[in-house]
Amino acid sequence: MTAPLKDITPAERARSTSFYEASARTRLELLLDAGSFVEFIGPEQREVSPHLKIFDLPEQFDDGIVVGHGRLDGAQVFVAAQEGRFMGGAFGEVHGAKLTGLLRAARQIGSIPVLILFDTGGVRLQEANAGELAIAEIMRAVMEARSSGVKVIGLIGGRSGCYGGGGLIAGCCSALAVSEPGRIAVSGPEVIETNRGVEEFDSRDRALVWRTMGGKHRRLLGAADVFAADNVQDFREAALELLGLVGPLGLERLKAEQERLADRLRRYGACEDAVDIWTAEGIVHAETVPELPADQFIALADRIGRTSRDAR
Amino acid sequence: MTTWQNNRAARDVRIAAGAGLARGKVVEARDATRLLEAVIRPGDRVCLEGDNQKQADLLSQALLAVDLSRVNDLHMVQSGVVLPEHLDLFDRGVAKRLDYAYSGPQSARIARMLFGGKIELGAVHTYLELFARYFIDLTPQVALIAAVSADREGNLYTGPNTEDTPTVVEATAFKDGIVIAQVNEIAETVPRVDIPSDRVHFIVKSDKPFFVEPLFTRDPAAITEGQILTAMLAIKGIYAPYGVQRLNHGIGFSTAAIELLLPTYGERLGLKGKIATHFALNPHPALIPAIESGWVRQIHSFGSEVGMDEYIRARSDVYFTGPDGSLRSNRAFCQTAGLYACDMFIGSTLQIDLQGNSSTVTTSRIAGFGGAPNMGADARGRRHPSEPWLKAGAEAAPDGAALLRRGRKLVVQIGETFGDKNVPLFVEKLDAIELAEKLNLELAPIMIYGDDVTHIVTEEGVANLLLCRTAREREQAIRGVAGYTDVGRRRDHGMVARLRERGVIRRPEDLGINPLDADRSLLAARSIKDLVRWSGGLYAPPSKFRNW
Numbered sequence: 001m002t003a004p005l006k007d008i009t010p011a012e013r014a015r016s017t018s019f020y021e022a023s024a025r026t027r028l029e030l031l032l033d034a035g036s037f038v039e040f041i042g043p044e045q046r047e048v049s050p051h052l053k054i055f056d057l058p059e060q061f062d063d064g065i066v067v068g069h070g071r072l073d074g075a076q077v078f079v080a081a082q083e084g085r086f087m088g089g090a091f092g093e094v095h096g097a098k099l100t101g102l103l104r105a106a107r108q109i110g111s112i113p114v115l116i117l118f119d120t121g122g123v124r125l126q127e128a129n130a131g132e133l134a135i136a137e138i139m140r141a142v143m144e145a146r147s148s149g150v151k152v153i154g155l156i157g158g159r160s161g162c163y164g165g166g167g168l169i170a171g172c173c174s175a176l177a178v179s180e181p182g183r184i185a186v187s188g189p190e191v192i193e194t195n196r197g198v199e200e201f202d203s204r205d206r207a208l209v210w211r212t213m214g215g216k217h218r219r220l221l222g223a224a225d226v227f228a229a230d231n232v233q234d235f236r237e238a239a240l241e242l243l244g245l246v247g248p249l250g251l252e253r254l255k256a257e258q259e260r261l262a263d264r265l266r267r268y269g270a271c272e273d274a275v276d277i278w279t280a281e282g283i284v285h286a287e288t289v290p291e292l293p294a295d296q297f298i299a300l301a302d303r304i305g306r307t308s309r310d311a312r
Numbered sequence: 313m314t315t316w317q318n319n320r321a322a323r324d325v326r327i328a329a330g331a332g333l334a335r336g337k338v339v340e341a342r343d344a345t346r347l348l349e350a351v352i353r354p355g356d357r358v359c360l361e362g363d364n365q366k367q368a369d370l371l372s373q374a375l376l377a378v379d380l381s382r383v384n385d386l387h388m389v390q391s392g393v394v395l396p397e398h399l400d401l402f403d404r405g406v407a408k409r410l411d412y413a414y415s416g417p418q419s420a421r422i423a424r425m426l427f428g429g430k431i432e433l434g435a436v437h438t439y440l441e442l443f444a445r446y447f448i449d450l451t452p453q454v455a456l457i458a459a460v461s462a463d464r465e466g467n468l469y470t471g472p473n474t475e476d477t478p479t480v481v482e483a484t485a486f487k488d489g490i491v492i493a494q495v496n497e498i499a500e501t502v503p504r505v506d507i508p509s510d511r512v513h514f515i516v517k518s519d520k521p522f523f524v525e526p527l528f529t530r531d532p533a534a535i536t537e538g539q540i541l542t543a544m545l546a547i548k549g550i551y552a553p554y555g556v557q558r559l560n561h562g563i564g565f566s567t568a569a570i571e572l573l574l575p576t577y578g579e580r581l582g583l584k585g586k587i588a589t590h591f592a593l594n595p596h597p598a599l600i601p602a603i604e605s606g607w608v609r610q611i612h613s614f615g616s617e618v619g620m621d622e623y624i625r626a627r628s629d630v631y632f633t634g635p636d637g638s639l640r641s642n643r644a645f646c647q648t649a650g651l652y653a654c655d656m657f658i659g660s661t662l663q664i665d666l667q668g669n670s671s672t673v674t675t676s677r678i679a680g681f682g683g684a685p686n687m688g689a690d691a692r693g694r695r696h697p698s699e700p701w702l703k704a705g706a707e708a709a710p711d712g713a714a715l716l717r718r719g720r721k722l723v724v725q726i727g728e729t730f731g732d733k734n735v736p737l738f739v740e741k742l743d744a745i746e747l748a749e750k751l752n753l754e755l756a757p758i759m760i761y762g763d764d765v766t767h768i769v770t771e772e773g774v775a776n777l778l779l780c781r782t783a784r785e786r787e788q789a790i791r792g793v794a795g796y797t798d799v800g801r802r803r804d805h806g807m808v809a810r811l812r813e814r815g816v817i818r819r820p821e822d823l824g825i826n827p828l829d830a831d832r833s834l835l836a837a838r839s840i841k842d843l844v845r846w847s848g849g850l851y852a853p854p855s856k857f858r859n860w
Contacts, residue, residue, distance in 0.1 A: 206856055207855040
């Protein structure tokens with residue numbers, strides 16, 4: 001029969017649990033120190049979306065996001081985890097308000113960092129206005145929290161990726177960690193194909209999708225600072241590493257970020273494909289990057305990949 | 313005076329008419345339509361190679377463009393109606409009558425055209441049945457086939473997707489018909505001869521490779537815990553007690569789950585070498601971990617699967633390969649193997665009724681039959697004994713004399729009580745019957761008849777229909793594993809309890825299975841990337857299955 005799980009230590013369980021496959025609650029349970037998580041506005045309070053019932057759509061008692069606080073290696077952290085399996089992790093009114101409130105609390109306290117486990121396709125179309133407003137509020141709340149000295153770390157490796165407004169919020173974070181299946185972008189593959197044609201972007205060519213938006217490309221470009229293997233323990237270690245790296249936000253840093261992005265556009269604006277960028281970065285046999293196992297890729301990225309550590 | 317070689321003479325006239333367009337046997341792609349106009353006559357029976365996987369797409373486009381005053385009212389006899397052009401032929405009037413077996417991707421349109429009277433339907437067949445009729449009363453006058461390469465003489469290499477080609481060519485070429493092949497390239501020599509040149513009359517070189525659809529790749533990432541539970545029930549409740557070694561799997565996610573549980577759950581149950589050693593099966597990528605773990609001794613295949621070529625080449629101990637090293641598939645032989653030499657078929661379906669009849673037809677879709685009916689049927693001509701076959705026969709008729717008792721093939725339907733989009737698997741009346749009434753068919757399109765089904769597996773348990781002695785017991789055994797569907801909720805609880813005491817119905821706990829153990833961590837591979845890793849990098853999945 002199946003071996004019971006009781007003899008396995010939390011770290012072993014976190015190591016053997018795919019971040020990509022896990023639910024938002026499992027991710028938090030295994031990411032944080034065992035038993036330390038305390039939820040705000042939990043499902044028992046039934047703060048559901050006021051909009052979905054108009055469309056005869058099922059609600060979820062946590063509206064697809066889990067927020068709260070816990071400990072990471074003993075230190076207090078605020079956490080938010082989106083549930084990509086509920087409406088693709090999309091931002092609605094309540095969903096957005098829970099994250100905004102968490103970030104504002106972090107700003108007030110000032111010393112406790114925030115981890116956001118993104119897993120989202122963007123704004124929930126059924127509550128588009130409220131969702132768009134939520135994105136704007138969250139972006140402001142992230143920047144205000146960072147100005148007050150709060151580190152805001154994004155962890156990206158879920159099924160729904162980090163798209164739409166989620167991609168914008170990720171761009172505001174102090175630093176990001178990403179795994180291979182994780183994707184970061186604003187417009188999704190289908191949106192680009194619909195608007196610009198299949199010749200511009202074939203959304204069914206999944207190898208193209210991943211080498212354009214996937215974790216490896218984002219790490220090599222410096223959009224994400226740490227590459228995690230697809231398990232919760234690796235994301236825990238990535239979060240700890242990033243918390244140690246991130247510096248304070250100020251005008252100089254924003255200028256440096258502007259320069260980093262402008263430089264990236266100058267260098268690669270004319271590239272047709274991610275492989276061209278990797279080749280320009282000096283990677284030999286760049287076309288094999290998607291096939292590299294995590295450890296070999298991390299070695300490559302540490303050698304060649306850019307970072308935004310001095311910027312952002 | 314009676315003449316006895318009219319057909320041969322007619323064939324020679326047709327060849328002569330086409331020869332003007334050819335250099336030797338080779339015709340330029342731009343002349344393909346003119347070639348077809350020259351050799352095809354109105355009302356001809358034409359096999360346009362639409363297989364389950366590979367498609368003679370250039371020739372189907374060429375046929376669609378013919379001058380209707382020269383070619384019309386054709387009778388298409390082909391196993392697969394897969395490309396839009398296959399049906400455009402009927403819209404345009406090039407073809408009128410259709411006999412076929414499978415229409416997966418065109419199932420909605422073919423239903424509309426049948427209702428609209430655009431197609432005069434002969435019958436929907438099983439593969440073996442259509443192949444059989446090629447030799448009796450549906451012999452093609454012209455066959456339009458697809459191959460990977462040809463030499464100048466016309467010897468053809470069909471590559472891993474040989475599929476139906478040898479059968480189609482045999483029936484056509486040896487009965488005074490014309491064989492025209494589209495090939496991806498013309499070479500000095502072909503890697504191996506799948507079709508000898510004297511059976512091929514014209515060759516058309518295509519600019520791009522013929523279309524092949526990856527039909528048998530199931531992404532392990534999409535397998536649910538419900539499917540894992542049904543897979544555990546099947547392994548422990550059926551594979552193990554009957555000792556099933558020779559079998560065929562359907563293409564659903566539940567059977568993919570079984571394939572991925574063999575090296576983990578199956579290993580733990582000590583079943584390695586005792587079950588699932590010989591398959592009639594396409595090269596399913598999901599079987600790679602079981603092959604790599606030494607479970608599988610031999611696989612014969614109907615067709616191939618996109619991305620599996622190098623893996624198959626490197627595992628010739630397991631697969632059938634030619635002197636060139638690549639897979640040799642053959643649908644007719646593999647169907648025969650599945651019918652006569654396998655002790656079990658296990659697959660999913662869309663609807664099961666109270667007698668156990670199953671169908672994948674819904675009122676708006678006619679997907680055809682393909683291979684499942686022969687895989688999922690007892691072969692009445694079978695005479696060799698085997699342990700699972702005899703055990704099943706004994707369960708069905710315990711009182712008969714052992715030496716006169718027929719065995720039974722195990723025919724297992726597996727699925728969750730609520731399928732895709734929460735549609736119930738169990739129904740009081742099949743949509744297929746409604747369809748037959750609407751279309752005035754003489755037979756409802758039943759995929760597997762209830763009297764062939766021996767077991768039904770759902771997350772609620774295993775129903776062994778061999779042990780049912782009356783129609784009412786059979787109905788209650790089916791209701792007893794139908795969960796919370798309307799069919800399941802109308803069960804007679806007392807009778808279901810008695811059937812459970814007799815072992816006709818076995819719940820997960822009766823089999824020592826804890827449903828909470830049905831976890832994705834049990835899968836030997838949880839993603840396509842895991843399959844690539846298991847294969848040592850030999851499996852090259854098509855881009856649409858990647859997430860890296």
